[in-house]
Amino acid sequence: MRWLTIAAESDVGTRPLAVTADGVPLVVLRPGPGADPVVFADRCPHRLVPLSAATLDNGRLRCAYHGWEFDASGACVELPSQEGRPPPRASLGPGPRVRVADGMVAVAAEDLPAPDPSGLFTNEDPSLRHAWHPVGIAGQVPPTVMLAGREFEVARERTTERWGLLWLAPAEPLTGLFPDPDEDDAFVGAWLPPVRTPASAGVVADNFLDVAHFPFVHAGTFGAAEARLVDRYEVTTEDWGCRSVQEQWFDNPGDPGVAAGRRPVRQRRRATYVYRAPFQLMLRLEELDAGATKTILFFAQPESLTSTRVYTKMLLHGIGGVPDPAPEVVRAEVEFEERVLAEDLALQRRMRLTGLPLRPRDELHVRADLLGVHLRRILGDFRTATPSCPS
Ligand code: FES
Ligand SMILES: [Fe+2]
Structure with missing residues (x-):
């Protein structure tokens, strides 16, 4: 498997950090102090706003635009504008596999998310x-x-x-x-x-x-x-x-x-x-x-x-x-x-x-x-x- 280094381990904390791997924008963070890093595509599925602008609250990533909340697995667990369970498509989908070795955080190249949409x-x-x-x-x-x-x-x-x-x-x-x-x-x-x-x-x-x-x-x-x-x-x-x-x-x-x-x-x-x-x-x-x-x-x-x-x-x-x-x-x-x-x-x-x-x-x-x-x-x-x- 090809691993792509995205950040030094010491740079990754509970504050979402924007990084790239092979040009693909990603966000990396620890869902709690000392927890293993998680990585997702750096875009909210709703309006594609970077999740690196989100805040972490109680282990959940809250998007800056409409407050959708995602847990450490990427599942959308809160969609404030409507009642009921968020639809499954509101989730981030699994992020790439992450490896922490020699003080560096890397992701599996084959798991990289799709690039940003075209035809804008x-x-x-x-x-x-x-x-x-x-x-x-x-x-x-x-x-x-x-x-x-x-x-x-x-x-x-x-x-x-x-x-x-x-x-x-x-x-x-x-x-x-x-x-x-x-x-x-x-x-x-x-x-x-x-x-x-x-x-x-x-x-x-x-x-x-x-x-x-x-x-x-x-x-x-x-x-x-x-x-x-x-x-x-x-x-x-x-x-x-x-x-x-x-x-x-x-x-x-x-x-x-x-x-x-x-x-x-x-x-x-x-x-x-x-x-x-x-x-x-x-x-x-x-x-x-x-x-x-x-x-x-x-x-x-x-x-x-x-x-x-x-x-x-x-x-x-x-x-x-x-x-x-x-x-x-x-x-x-x-x-x-x-x-x-x-x-x-x-x-x-x-x-x-x-x-x-x-x-x-x-x-x-x-x-x-x-x-x-x-x-x-x-x-x-x-x-x-x-x-x-x-x-
Ligand atoms: S863009 Fe993220 S919640 Fe709307
Ligand atoms: Fe406004």
């Missing part, structure tokens, strides 16, 4: 030419911008303005932009400073539509009080997009009605997610008891294989019990949202794949992922419907 939807997918993309806040756009791996001279291209952003479509766009917010006549709007992430725009969109990651990724902001279980929800299909309306429980300590003793802190909220290909997203959060509405517009500019620029605008109404929130309230909301976004970006920086997998078999979709399943299907349709696509 990346930021340089040819179909992306046939879409509107945000390229900057209107009035602040440089003469040249990056889009789908190419540089474009803005003055020579087809452009339009919407939501205070400049949009560019390199070729005839397949689909239009979200409509203007006519029905939102009573809101105060504010942009977050645009930010860059190394994750692909498809992964960024998937993250935005994801309803099961709050308690894990956003534990430092609002996530600790969020329910881990995700109620069954429905998704309706729209032209090159989809929509989902969900009712959720949440804690609302900022509601003046709570301070005045008129309402409990635990309240109901209606969350409406809207997606349109390739990367237009919106989330409207209506606080059903307190009457406040927050709309988050979220647009991604696929710059290159390793860069996505993210634009987030908040539309606020009725926060703190007044129709138009004061400037300091708006500032506080924007700062809070920046912290929330930073939590998502920190996880995205740990991701390794250069795009979003579109084939259902490459990931393990569970009930809470219905929006993500629609996103993948719509992007797949988008890719094959565009004329420049080799298909």
